[in-house]
Amino acid sequence: MRAIVRAVTGAAHQLHSRRVSRALELDALERLPADRVPSIHFSAHLDDVILSEGATVARAAKSGRHQTPLVVTVATEAPPNRPLSKPARHFHREWKLSPEEVMGARLREERAATRRVGAHQVSLHQTDALYRDGYDTWPSLVGAAAPGDPQPARLRQQMEELEALFPDAVIHAPLGLVHVDHRIVSDAALSVFGGSGKLVLYEDLPYAAKDPAVSAARVRELSQRWRLVEVPQAPLSAREMRVKLRAIDEYASQVPQLFGSSAEMRAMISGHAQNGAARGGVERLWTVEERS
Numbered sequence: 001m002r003a004i005v006r007a008v009t010g011a012a013h014q015l016h017s018r019r020v021s022r023a024l025e026l027d028a029l030e031r032l033p034a035d036r037v038p039s040i041h042f043s044a045h046l047d048d049v050i051l052s053e054g055a056t057v058a059r060a061a062k063s064g065r066h067q068t069p070l071v072v073t074v075a076t077e078a079p080p081n082r083p084l085s086k087p088a089r090h091f092h093r094e095w096k097l098s099p100e101e102v103m104g105a106r107l108r109e110e111r112a113a114t115r116r117v118g119a120h121q122v123s124l125h126q127t128d129a130l131y132r133d134g135y136d137t138w139p140s141l142v143g144a145a146a147p148g149d150p151q152p153a154r155l156r157q158q159m160e161e162l163e164a165l166f167p168d169a170v171i172h173a174p175l176g177l178v179h180v181d182h183r184i185v186s187d188a189a190l191s192v193f194g195g196s197g198k199l200v201l202y203e204d205l206p207y208a209a210k211d212p213a214v215s216a217a218r219v220r221e222l223s224q225r226w227r228l229v230e231v232p233q234a235p236l237s238a239r240e241m242r243v244k245l246r247a248i249d250e251y252a253s254q255v256p257q258l259f260g261s262s263a264e265m266r267a268m269i270s271g272h273a274q275n276g277a278a279r280g281g282v283e284r285l286w287t288v289e290e291r292s
Contacts (some may be wrong), residue, residue: 029122030165034165034169036066037166037169039057039169040070041053042072042074042185044074044181044185045074046106046109047113049073049172051258053172053203054113054117054243057117057118057119058117058243058244061117068120069119069120070169071110071114072122072162074126074181076123076126077126077128079130080131084099086138087130087135094256095253095257097253106254109250109252109254110251112250113247113250116247124155129180129181134146134149142180145180145187152187155188159171159189160192171193171199172201172285173186173188174186174201175203177203177214178207179207182207190222193288194290199288201286201288202283206259206268208272210268219286226291227288228287229286229287230284230286231287233283236273245266245269248265
């Protein structure tokens with residue numbers, strides 16, 4: 001009986017702590033002046049924005065006095081207390097993190113990385129597909145959302161709430177390459193902001209660096225509904241790239257699994273930015289407009 005009481009009390013305490021944490025996070029956002037948030041960058045997981053457009057975020061942070069971009073991480077909830085799927089077990093072995101420690105460790109990495117680029121990190125407390133019903137096989141983690149997944153609807157509501165707090169911020173979301181969570185965030189952003197004139201899609205790395213064809217395929221797919229225009233940009237400075245690479249190095253659990261080593265990460269990320277003389281060293285971004 002005492003064990004049951006301790007378990008129930010512990011679970012209640014954890015639930016209360018999560019509610020308090022979320023309330024404090026929202027309260028902190030409400031106190032942040034809207035004119036100091038130039039952009040909101042949605043990240044499906046605890047690394048996607050920095051990997052994909054960390055230098056762009058750093059540039060936004062330097063765009064004016066007291067400018068603080070928001071990096072909004074969607075999947076930050078701890079795994080549920082149940083057996084992990086085969087893909088989840090694989091990743092936990094790769095990361096060398098147990099289910100009990102994974103989100104704490106990865107949140108610390110995310111916050112350290114976002115500080116590096118001058119951004120403020122916000123969690124939406126959704127659950128990674130690795131731990132959701134309907135995604136327990138490798139094929140299910142690629143492409144569109146599983147039927148009945150409630151996460152897309154919840155995410156659209158959260159996006160609308162953030163827009164109400166920061167109505168003038170430019171919205172950045174992933175192009176939506178490969179991973180189902182990336183596709184969910186991309187599709188939710190298109191649904192909420194697609195006709196607003198303020199949505200920018202960023203190229204998901206490292207997927208595009210490992211297979212450039214996936215970007216072209218996704219752009220073709222989205223172009224059936226939207227008009228995507230690649231954003232002309234000034235080439236990244238050596239400082240901006242240096243800041244990004246140092247920020248990525250904060251992801252100690254992810255760099256070995258994604259790239260093999262820090263040196264290999266730096267070669268891949270820098271090489272992809274320099275790919276294509278016409279772009280001259282940029283992170284690829286697209287504006288989204290309604291088709292007339």
